[in-house]
Amino acid sequence: MYNVPSQTGKTVVVTGSNSGTGKEAARKLAGAGAHVIMAVRSLEKGERARDEILAAIPGAQIDVRRLDLADLTSVKEFADSMLAHHQELNLLVNNAGVMAPPKRFLSADGVELQLATNFLGPFALTLRLLPLLLATPASRVTTMSSNAAAMGTIRFNDIQHTRRYVPYLTYAQSKLADLLFAQQLAVVAGQRRWDLVSNAAHPGFTRTNLLLAGTSLGKKQPRPSWMTRIMFLPSQGVEPGTEPLLVASTSPDALAGSYYGPSRLFGMVGPAALVRPPRSARNLTTAKRLWDVAEQLSGVALPASL
Numbered sequence: 001m002y003n004v005p006s007q008t009g010k011t012v013v014v015t016g017s018n019s020g021t022g023k024e025a026a027r028k029l030a031g032a033g034a035h036v037i038m039a040v041r042s043l044e045k046g047e048r049a050r051d052e053i054l055a056a057i058p059g060a061q062i063d064v065r066r067l068d069l070a071d072l073t074s075v076k077e078f079a080d081s082m083l084a085h086h087q088e089l090n091l092l093v094n095n096a097g098v099m100a101p102p103k104r105f106l107s108a109d110g111v112e113l114q115l116a117t118n119f120l121g122p123f124a125l126t127l128r129l130l131p132l133l134l135a136t137p138a139s140r141v142t143t144m145s146s147n148a149a150a151m152g153t154i155r156f157n158d159i160q161h162t163r164r165y166v167p168y169l170t171y172a173q174s175k176l177a178d179l180l181f182a183q184q185l186a187v188v189a190g191q192r193r194w195d196l197v198s199n200a201a202h203p204g205f206t207r208t209n210l211l212l213a214g215t216s217l218g219k220k221q222p223r224p225s226w227m228t229r230i231m232f233l234p235s236q237g238v239e240p241g242t243e244p245l246l247v248a249s250t251s252p253d254a255l256a257g258s259y260y261g262p263s264r265l266f267g268m269v270g271p272a273a274l275v276r277p278p279r280s281a282r283n284l285t286t287a288k289r290l291w292d293v294a295e296q297l298s299g300v301a302l303p304a305s306l
Contacts, residue, residue, distance in 0.1 A: 002243045002272060004250050008033030011089055012249075013082070013129070015067060015122070016096025018045040021144065021203055024242040025093055025249070027053045030060040032250075039067035039078060039096075069096055069121025071108035072298060079128035089132035093249055094122040094143040094178070100167035111297060112160040118174035123181055123291075124298040130306055133196055140197045142249035145179040145259070147202055147267055150278040152176030154290055175202075177290060179259070179277055184287040186257040192306070197256045200277075201248040204262035204269055205234065206241025236262070236269040244272040 012029050016022040017038040030036045030053055040046035046064040054060055065081065068074040082089065097118045107116035126141055133139040152172035155161070161170045178200065185198035244260035254260070259277045264270030280286070295301045 001239065002247055002251075004028050004032040004246055005252070006033055007090075007250065010034045010091065011037070011086060012091040012093065013037045013039050013089065014093040014095055015039045015069065015125070016041075018042060018049040020238060021206065021242040021245055022093070022095040023049050023053075024238050025095060025245055026062070027056070028242070028246055029091075029250070030062055031057050034091075035061040036063070037082075038062060038064045040064060041066070041068045041096075067096075067125075068108070069125065070098075070111075070113060070117045072121070072124055072300075073108070075121055075124045076128065079125060082129060082132060086132060088136040088139075089129060090136050090139055091249055092126060092129055092133065092139075092141045093245065094126065094141065095245065096122075097144065097174075100171045102167060104161065104165040104170075112162075112165075112170065114170050114174045115160060115177070118171075119177040119181065120294060120298050122178070123294045124300040126181075126185065127300045127302060130303070134194055134306060137195055138197070139195065140199070140249060141182070141185060142245060143178050143182040143198070143200045144245060145182070145200045145202045145281075146172075146175035147204060147261070148172040149176040149179045149202070149281060152280065154180070154280075154286055156289065156293070159293060176278075176280055177294075179281040180283075180287040180290050181294070182259075183257055183277070183281060184284070184291050187284065187287070188302070189256060194306075197254070199248045199254055199256060199258045199260070201244035201259065201272075202261040202267070202275075203241040203244060204236060204267055206238060207235050234265045234269050240269070240271070247272045 012034045014026045017026040018040045026036045038046050050062045067078040105113040182200035189196045248254050248260045261267045261275040262270040263273035
């Protein structure tokens with residue numbers, strides 16, 4: 001397993017850190033000495049996760065703060081609080097997500113839920129936290145994508161899937177959007193000569209509650225539905241599934257625009273390795289166009305002064 005290098009003195013934000021890969025990333029980063037801010041939608045679940053980490057790592061520096069990525073007001077409030085109380089931010093881990101709700105739900109802002117939670121919220125959060133990130137030497141933004149990105153298409157003529165909602169294909173679009181965002185942020189950072197690394201990771205087929213939570217939205221009793229039909233595929237636990245995210249976010253060898261994922265069985269399991277993004281994620285014209293759409297939908301844009 002990958003050993004996280006010392007993070008002593010660093011401040012990091014991990015979204016969606018009350019369970020799954022986010023919680024494991026928070027645990028490993030706290031164990032390496034970082035001051036971890038667990039950004040979670042449910043404070044109760046976040047505090048329970050923090051207590052579990054503290055029980056294993058007494059003395060760890062962990063704070064829990066509310067952040068609902070499907071609510072742009074919540075994103076602004078979280079970012080404003082960070083700007084008010086912190087001078088630096090070494091690492092932002094855009095990990096939180098929702099997967100394949102059975103029907104089309106809308107966010108608090110009237111945006112299709114997967115696009116809002118998986119892409120638009122992280123986009124707005126990252127741009128709002130840029131002043132802190134750029135005030136910090138060698139800062140980093142690591143965004144969690146998915147193997148599903150390879151199946152995604154950015155449907156600019158119906159990006160919110162109002163005409164035809166297919167749960168998994170809508171999810172795939174949102175994860176491709178994450179990867180395109182990570183790539184475009186790396187391009188922007190290079191053009192503006194920022195001391196900032198933007199990269200991405202995917203967990204392969206990792207067994208977390210993400211697999212069932214989204215498919216159960218709106219149902220009185222959780223039902224795995226189509227997920228039961230793919231559980232025969234090779235899969236791995238949360239600890240190895242988090243390794244690509246940790247390599248991308250902490251390895252001194254992880255470069256801008258790099259992408260990490262499991263190295264075996266078509267990227268589903270195995271040790272983390274540098275992987276090639278799908279062709280659809282390497283189209284810089286699409287990435288720039290998507291960035292423009294995200295600015296319009298979120299109302300958040302790059303400050304001209306940065």
